[in-house]
Amino acid sequence: MAKVPVQFTLNGSEKAEFVDSGTTLLHALRDKIGDTSPKGGCHQGSCGACSVIIDGELRLSCLTLAETCDGAVISTTSGLSDSGVLHPLQRAFLDTFATQCGFCTPGMIMAAKVLLDHTPNPSRDEVVEALSGNICRCTGYEPIIQAVLTVARSNSQNAA
Amino acid sequence: MELRKNYFADVRRDDLHEIGQPRPRSDSPGHVTGKTAFFADRNFPGMLHLKMVRSPHHHARIRSIDTSEAEKHPGVVKILTAKDVPHNVYTILILIQIGPEDETVLADGKVRWKGEAVVAVLAETERAAQEAAAKVKVDYEVLPAVFDMQEALKPGAPLVNEYHGQNYYLYDSGECRKVRFGDVEAGFTGADHVLEQSYQSSPIEHAPTETTGCVVAPEGNDRFTCYTNTQAMFFTLDNTSIILQMPGSKLHFVGGTVGGGFGGKVDVIVEPIAILGAKLTGRPVCFIYSREEEMQISSPRAAEKVVIKDGVMKDGRIVARKVTGYTDAGAYSRHSPYGAQKGAGHYPGPYTIPNVWIDTYCVYTNRTPSSAMRGFGVTIGDFALEVQMDKLARLIGMDPLEFRFINAYRDGDMKAHRQPTEGAALIECMQEASRAANWPVAEKYMAMSSYVKGA
Ligand code: FES
Ligand code: FES
Numbered sequence: 275m276a277k278v279p280v281q282f283t284l285n286g287s288e289k290a291e292f293v294d295s296g297t298t299l300l301h302a303l304r305d306k307i308g309d310t311s312p313k314g315g316c317h318q319g320s321c322g323a324c325s326v327i328i329d330g331e332l333r334l335s336c337l338t339l340a341e342t343c344d345g346a347v348i349s350t351t352s353g354l355s356d357s358g359v360l361h362p363l364q365r366a367f368l369d370t371f372a373t374q375c376g377f378c379t380p381g382m383i384m385a386a387k388v389l390l391d392h393t394p395n396p397s398r399d400e401v402v403e404a405l406s407g408n409i410c411r412c413t414g415y416e417p418i419i420q421a422v423l424t425v426a427r428s429n430s431q432n433a434a
Numbered sequence: 435m436e437l438r439k440n441y442f443a444d445v446r447r448d449d450l451h452e453i454g455q456p457r458p459r460s461d462s463p464g465h466v467t468g469k470t471a472f473f474a475d476r477n478f479p480g481m482l483h484l485k486m487v488r489s490p491h492h493h494a495r496i497r498s499i500d501t502s503e504a505e506k507h508p509g510v511v512k513i514l515t516a517k518d519v520p521h522n523v524y525t526i527l528i529l530i531q532i533g534p535e536d537e538t539v540l541a542d543g544k545v546r547w548k549g550e551a552v553v554a555v556l557a558e559t560e561r562a563a564q565e566a567a568a569k570v571k572v573d574y575e576v577l578p579a580v581f582d583m584q585e586a587l588k589p590g591a592p593l594v595n596e597y598h599g600q601n602y603y604l605y606d607s608g609e610c611r612k613v614r615f616g617d618v619e620a621g622f623t624g625a626d627h628v629l630e631q632s633y634q635s636s637p638i639e640h641a642p643t644e645t646t647g648c649v650v651a652p653e654g655n656d657r658f659t660c661y662t663n664t665q666a667m668f669f670t671l672d673n674t675s676i677i678l679q680m681p682g683s684k685l686h687f688v689g690g691t692v693g694g695g696f697g698g699k700v701d702v703i704v705e706p707i708a709i710l711g712a713k714l715t716g717r718p719v720c721f722i723y724s725r726e727e728e729m730q731i732s733s734p735r736a737a738e739k740v741v742i743k744d745g746v747m748k749d750g751r752i753v754a755r756k757v758t759g760y761t762d763a764g765a766y767s768r769h770s771p772y773g774a775q776k777g778a779g780h781y782p783g784p785y786t787i788p789n790v791w792i793d794t795y796c797v798y799t800n801r802t803p804s805s806a807m808r809g810f811g812v813t814i815g816d817f818a819l820e821v822q823m824d825k826l827a828r829l830i831g832m833d834p835l836e837f838r839f840i841n842a843y844r845d846g847d848m849k850a851h852r853q854p855t856e857g858a859a860l861i862e863c864m865q866e867a868s869r870a871a872n873w874p875v876a877e878k879y880m881a882m883s884s885y886v887k888g889a
Contacts, residue, residue: 311468376465
C-alpha cells in the first residue's frame, strides 16, 4: 500500500512519519510515534478517550486521518507537564480524585483544556457540556467537573 | 468529612490516623500525565494482531470449517482452530474444584451462544486479520435454542451444554443450592399474612472504557510475557497453564493496571489463545476486543429471577421466608455456579428470620455466558429483598424503616446458614440514615443497639 508522508508538531517537537493511507491519527500517535497518552476506547468516535488538540480545537484522533494533519500543531496530555511541573488541570484532577482507573483521564484533560483555553471562567453547565463527549465509567463525573471548576476559579482569581 | 463518635463509643479506638484523612492515590500521577502503561500501550516490533471468527448462531452444530481462502489473504500468518489448543475444554473455577470443564477455547463441533469463538486469525495488521476472518467459511447446522430459564428447566428443552447433561448446574446438594432452617411451612401457617412476589432482571454489561485484551511477547528463554488487563492475575495464569499445558514458570504475567473492570475482566478469555498464537508463530501478539466485542461478547452480570414468599406478623416480625432464585449462566459456567451459591447464603438478608427455605438454581441457556460483576449473586437479590420488605411493611401498615429495625439482625443471632452474627451494625446505620434522610422513627428504635443485649 502506498505510504503517505506526514509532518506535524506534537507537543512542541517536529514529527515526520510515513503512514498507510487511511491510518488514523490515534494509530499514528500511539503505534508509530510512541505517544500512548491518547487511548482507544471505541475507535468509533463515541468515548472521547482518544481526544487530542489540533490547531487549538478538540478532536477525536480515532476519527481523524493522520494524512489530514500535515502541518498541524497537535497537543496531547503527555505534553502538558514537560518541565515536570504538573499543569493546573493535572494538579486539580489529582487533588479532587477525578481519576480512578485513569483510562478516560488524558482525553478528559484535553477536553477540559480546550474549554478553559476558550472560556477561562466557565459555568458548571459549560463544563458539563464541554465534557459531554467523554465517557467515564468510574468516577460518576462529579469529581471531574469539580476539578475543572477548581482551575476555572483560580483562573478568575488570578485575573482579578 | 464528619466522624460521628456516638456509635460504638465504648468499643472503638480513637487513635486512627488514616480514616478521615485524604491520601493521594499512588497511581494517579501516572494517570494525569498519560504515563500509566495500560496493556495496549505496549508495542513490539513485528507484533501480530489476533481476530476471532465468531458464531452467528445461538446454537448450532459445526459441520465443517474451511480456512483455505483466509490463509491466502495477504498478511495472514497463522490460523488456529480447536485442534491447536492443547487442553481445549476448560472451566475457570476448576482451580477451586468447581467442575466439570464445560467450555471450549475454540469451538469444537458445536457452538452454544451467538458470538462464541470458533477460529482465531493472526495477521500482520489488524485490518488483514479482520478481512481474513471474514473469509473463513464455517458450515453450521442450526439447532433449536433456549433463552428463558424457566423454559430451559422444562423436560424436553434443548440441551445447552452436554458437559453438564442437564440445563442446570449439579451441586453436591443436587439440582440447586439449598438452605434449610427451622420449619418454613409451619411459619407460613402461623403467620398473619403471607406475601409471594417474583422479581427479575436482565443481563448488565460492565462497559469498561478500556476493552478486554492482552499483548504477549515471546522471550528468548522460551518464556512468554503477557501484558494483560485481567482483574484476576494468578487465576488467569493458572488457568492458562492448564489450557496450554505449559508450566506456570514459562508464563510471566504483567498487569494490575485495568482501565475499568467492575468484575468484568475476570474470565480467562484472551490470554490463553494469544499466548498460543505467540508460541506457534514466535512473534508478539495482541488480542484486543473491539468496542462491539466488549459489549456483545464479554460476559455480563447474569439475568436473575427471584421468587420470595414471606410470612409476617401484624407486630412486624417476619416469621418465615422461602426464596427460589434462578441465575442465568448463559451457555457456560464461568463464575455463575458460585454466584448462585452466594445468593443462597444471602437471601435471608440482614434480618433474623426463624424459618427459612432457600433454593438457588444456576441455569444454562443459549445466551452470552454471564460471570462476575460487582457483588454478583447478591446485588439483584438485594434489590428484590428490599422491594419485598417495603411491600411487607405496606401490607401490615407499618413504617418501612421501623419494620426493618424490628427484623434487623444483631450480634449473636443465628443466621439461616448457621453462622452466628458478629460485628453487626445495621441498626446503627439505620439510626444514622433516619437522621440523615430526615425520616424519623419512634424513640424505641433509636434506643436499639446491634450489640448491647436487650437494647
Ligand atoms: S477511541 Fe476515539 S472516541 Fe473512542
Ligand atoms: S477514571 Fe476510569 S473511565 Fe474515567
